[in-house]
Every structure is written in C-alpha cells, then in structure tokens.
Amino acid sequence: MMRLSALLIGGSLSGMALAAPVGGGAEEDLVIHAGAIVAIPGEIQRGPSTIVVRGGRIAEIESGYVERPGAKLIDLKGRTLLPGLIDTHVHFSFSPETKLWSGAIDTAEDVALFAFSNAKKTLEAGFTTVRDVGSDGYSIHALRDAVNEGVVIGPRIFLSGTSLSIVGGHGDMSGLNRKATEALYPYDFTGACTGAVECALRVREAAKYGADLIKITSTGGIMSQQARGLGQHLSDEELTSIVTTAHGLGLKVAAHAHGEGGVAASVRAGVDSIEHGTYLDEDTARLMAKRGTWLVPTLGLLDGRKDADASPAVQAKMAEARRVAGRNIRLAVQYKLNVAFGTDAGVSPHGQNARQFRLMVEQGPMTPAAALRSATVDAAALLGQSDNLGTIEVGKYADMIAVAGDPYRDITLLEHVPTVIKDGRIIVHDQPSAP
Template sequence: MLTLKAAGLLDVDTGEIIRPGIVKIEGERIVGLGGKPEGEVLDLGDLTLLPGLMDMELNLLMGGPGEHHLTSQTRDDPPTRMMRATQNARRTLRAGFTTVRNLGLFCKTGGYLLDVALKNAIDVGWIDGPRIVPAGHAITPTGGHLDPTMFGKFAPHVLQLSVEEGLANGVEEVRKAVRHQIKHGAEVIKMCGSGGAMSHTGPSGARHYSDEEVRAITDEAHRRGLRVAAHTHGSVAVRQMVECGVDCIEHAFMIDDDTINLLVKEGTWVVATQALIDDMPVLRSSEPEIQAKAALIFPKAKISIRNAIEAGVKIAVGSDAPAIPHGKNALELVALVDRGMTPLQAIQAATIVGADLIDVTDRGRLAEGLLADIIGVAGNPLEDINVLRRVPFVMKGGKQFIY
C-alpha cells in the first residue's frame, strides 16, 4: 500500500478541503481516505490534492514541436505526426490532465486512426500520456470547416481526403464514415456542424450538413453506444445539432438566450474553449481575413458563455489545444473563472462534469474504489485558480509521473 500525505485534499462535490489530505492506494485504485498513513508514505508537504483534470477537446496529433499549422498538412506523414504526438501527450499529462478526448483528426492518414494507436501505446505503457477517448477522424463535408484544404485555400485535388478519413457527403457517406471510425476504435464521434474562425469557409455560423445527414451521424453513433460531439458556432447551427440528437457542442460561440435555454432543457453539454479567445498564438500569423473574422466572433463568444454559465448549461473543460499550446490546458479553467464560474465550478467542469460527459464513474473524484488519478498543487485552488497552471505532483493509475 502507498499513502499520499498532503496538507489537504479537495472534495469536488462539496467544495470542502479536508485537512490533512490522506489518500491510500493499492495498485491503480484508491482504497481509502483519511486515518493514519499505512504502508509506504509519500509526504507531499503543503500540497493540496485534487482528482486528475480532464480536457474534453484537444488534438494531440496537431501542434507541438516543429509543426506549422498550414504546411504541416502537406509535409508531415503519419509517423511524423505520431512522434510529435508523444511529446504533446507527455506535456498534457505533466500539466495534470489525466484524461482527454482527442476530438477528430482532419489530416491524410490513409484511413488509420492515429489517436487510437496513440491511446493504445499509452495504455500499455510504451509512452507517457493521459487516458485518451479517441474520435478517429472528424466527419465533415467537402469544403467544411474541418476539411483541411480550407485552411490553406489549396487548389482542387490537393490533399483530398477519403470517406474513411472523414470527408463525407450525403446520408450514405456519413454513415460509412462513422462506421469506419467505430470499427477501428473510436470511442466518440466528432462532426463538423458549422463554419469556424480559422478556415476559409464563409460565415462561422453557417450550417454544414442537412438535418438528414446529422441524424444519420447521431443514429449510427447512438446505436453503437457512442456519443456525438459537434464543432458548432451560432444559434441556428447549435439548435440544429441539439434537435438532431448531438450530445455535446464544441465552442457554441455566438448563441442567444433561446438557444441557451434549449441547451439547458435538453441537457446538452457544451465545451466552451474560452482560453483561445484570450490568446490564440496561431491567429497572430494568420491571414488578415481570418484575423478579422476572429475579431468579430470572439467578443460575442465571451458574452454568450457568460450567459450560458449563469443559465446553468452543463459546461466541461476543453482547451482546443493546440489552439493554445499543449501543456497550457489549465488556462481554460482560468478563462472560465473570468467568464463567471467560481473556482470550484471550473474544477468541477474539469472533473465530475467531464467524467459525466464521457460516461465513466471510475474517475473525477478522490474516493474509495476510483482510479488513483491524482494531482497536487501548491496553495488553495478555491482561492486562486491560477495554482492549477503549475502542477508539481501528477499520478495516473497509482503511478507517479512527476514530483
């Protein structure tokens, strides 16, 4: 048995910091809280213990050392992406994020699901990284926001993706695309419901699929027990996604009060990705028309998420890394507090709400029987959310990664 001894531990349900923080671990599970330390004791001094954090929107196969957001689409082969992803995964784990959703490849892979391979390598211990819920390839129409040719305005036939790689039009093709992802290990389906800020696809809120196509995607996923996440901006597109059965809206920028009320009524999750609004490094080198588009969208996105928080929308933490750098994921919690959450609500969004979104009960809290995914921070995160930006202690499944 291993006992972690710290100054305190946070009960994320009640918001109480229990002092001292005593967590007993056997193997990969927590077997007890409190009482006298037993077995080997790891004294963590004045740290406060929390459950490992969760990032519900990132892409470990993008960003990181040596990548260029435009030219890498044509220069980097799948092995290069995988090697870079190992570094991104390590940074993410060492930042205190022990579970992530890898939401949608949109690059040429020959149909291989690189995020599934990355998950498998982490699970068997070949490399260090968080637990991954992989989406495989994002499902997007020709010319959609997640059609990679639209980021660089490529000529016809350059970097054309296959249906298996997620480029799908019409009910028959979207069904086939979803089935391919599920067959090869996807655990969530990512689709593109509208335009976005960083692509040359027209207005960010423009709908990408017909109702019939969206329902086909959700039907295929739900029959196999998978949830669907949709990149979506704007009230009209978000309402379409919710009404057609999508489980989680990514971004939800520029939504009105009626749409917020619908999200509350239907219990649809939102991953708000607010930190990128405060500082998105890649935007600084983007073309003027992209910068102008973002300048129009981002202020409205701040207002709409404030209203969504106040209305009680279920919001989970998602950084959209590499929109912000891998390893800086906790900036999203800081942004959510800035938008109106309490520090406890932001921590809950990165723990128990995230666990609910991915439909797991074995993590998200410090409790007996749960996975020993534990982080330690200096100071009181309920008083200063910024302490989560530096995490000096990280444990995943009972294995210590940094201290």
C-alpha cells in the same frame, strides 16, 4: 508542424519512458500524506488525510497521517490534493505552429511522435485524461492504445479520430490547390460525407476502426481557410442520421458548432455536446438546459494565434469571435447548463490548458469550485466515466494532482502543478523548498 519536430522531441522520449520508475510501478503500494483533499470538487475539503493506492486505484482513504511500513511514501502535507484534471477538447496531432502544407512532408510516424510530445506536456500540466476530438489518420489511435497498454506513459485518451464534415467544410481540407488536396487528403480520409446514408456510413467506419465517440463539424470554423462564415454546414437530415447511428452504436456525438443556427440545429438533432458554442443565444441555451446538452466552451480558442499569421478570411473570423468572447459561458451559468472543461489545445498551446480556469471565473463568472468541477466531476460524466474518474474515492483510478494552496480561493494555482500522479505512478513531483 515540420518534420524537424519529431527530432526535437527526442530528448523528451527518455523522460516519458522513465516516468514510471520514479514512483515505482502501479503494482507497488503508494501512500500519500496530504495536508488537505478536494475529494469531490464543489464540496467541502477534507483535512489532513492518508491515501493508499494499490494496483493503480485508490484502495483506502483515512483521516490523519497513517503509516504503512514498506510502502512508497509521498509527503504532500503542505499541499492540497485534487483529482486529476480532464480536458475534453484537445487535438494532439497538431499545434498553433502546424502549417497548412505539413501533410506534404510529415509521415504518420512524425505525427505519432509529435502527438506523443503534446501528450507529455498535457500530462505534466496535470491533465491525466483527455478527449481528442479530431486528429488526422490513426496515429492518435496508436498513442491511445500504447498508453492503455502501458507501452508509454501519457494521459488517458478518449478519441473520435477524424471529424465528420461536409465536402469543403470545416474539417475537410481547403486552401491547397486541387491536385495537392486530392493527393494529401483523399475524400474518404477526411471524414467528409454527403447525405444521410453516407454520413451514417462514416459513423460506422469510425466505430469499426476504434473511435470512442463521434466528432462532427456542424458549422463553419474560425481557423478553416475559407470566407464562408460560421453558419450551419451539415443539414438537419445529415445531423439526425449521424446522431441516430452513433447512439445506436453506443457512441456520443460532439458537435463543433459556432454560429447560432448550427448550434440550434445540432441541439435539436440530439448531439451530446456543443463544442465552442461561440454564438450561443438564449433560446438555444434554454433548449440545451431542457435536453441536458453539454457545453464545452473552449474559451482559450485563440490563445497563441497571431492575427498577422492568418489569412484575411481567418483574421476576420478571429476578430468577430473575440468580440463575443465569453457570451457562451455567461449563458451557461445563467441557464445552468452542463459544462465540461475543454480548451481546444492544438489550436491553442498544449500544456497550457489550465489557463482556461481563470477565463471561466472571469467571464462566467463561475466560482473557482464550479470551474474545477467542470474539469473533474462534470468532465467525467460527459465521458461516461464517473465510476472511474473525476473524484478521489475508493475504487477509482489513482489520478491525482497537488497544488500549494487552496484552489477554491485561487484557481490560478492550477496553472503550475508541482505534483502529478496517474494510475498510481508519480509523473511529476517537485519537492517543496526547505524553509
């Protein structure tokens, strides 16, 4: 990302700010006439129905088309209504175009505006909730809080803040000379830790400053600028300390883990989710099934990444990852693992999150209904938000999308979402063309 990026989104700021009046405020009742409803993904659809939204939540669901005089009406009789989508693995503070040296020129304000732009793309693509699992500094905290307070409109954000890693590992900065690294990425800023005591301290600091969960990098990373493989980084003792401390504070732990040994060690330590799991093997898949460990497969990890733009070390890791692509989701289907939809947007392009649905169906193979469920019901469960998100039911947040067709038959419909509603506010609504 370059400083210019903050200027380039200037035209988007007014669009974001004006999204609320399009559908009226969340205080005004909104009535939706839907041709069909996938109320609980994975279950049978409802036919023509009326949804009444009040105070940002779903107040009523009635069969047929019921009139509510005086309320704002949105006509979706020709469309299928679904719960808002959830992406449990994004990074709003960067994109595939972000440069290694961007920290030398970008201010915290630049990063916040850039994250805001990426949040806008994501929301308009139908993802009304995300889990941001690694954005530098506290710009993402400011964005989350601004969304929650209604200052700006964006997806609901649950965040980890900076990832915890070993010194020099994935998540700690490498690739710059020592003076530049120490100036731009001081030790306590990066989340690096050594030993059980210091790693526990990092968890407590993250909780102190507002993290919703803890993200760790327990193995090497494909995109990190080093040729040290994808094996285990955090020791068993460090992993156990992090998990025990986080769980004691009521926080879940998401573990970036590619290599077999690091994935297995993370599961044994009790992490709540494995992010990526590129080299997941059968023994660890069985252990995950037994323990209820979630897999967030990030199948679009390398979308938008050109080998020619990467260093030789990264090119080699990218090539190897492509060779085994899909093994994680196939094992997840085989061993009936808990799977939550997550794309690694930031490493892959923002706003194109729904491309992963077709990969889940093609590579799993998962059914379209199961893939959709991973981004709604199941993702909400991973977030601990099943009472608020993931289905269209009375009392839940009025986060919904609509598509022109049956997503159980064609999951690619989710790649082009013409209607997005969050908290009862109409974010996007493209009127159907006249016959």
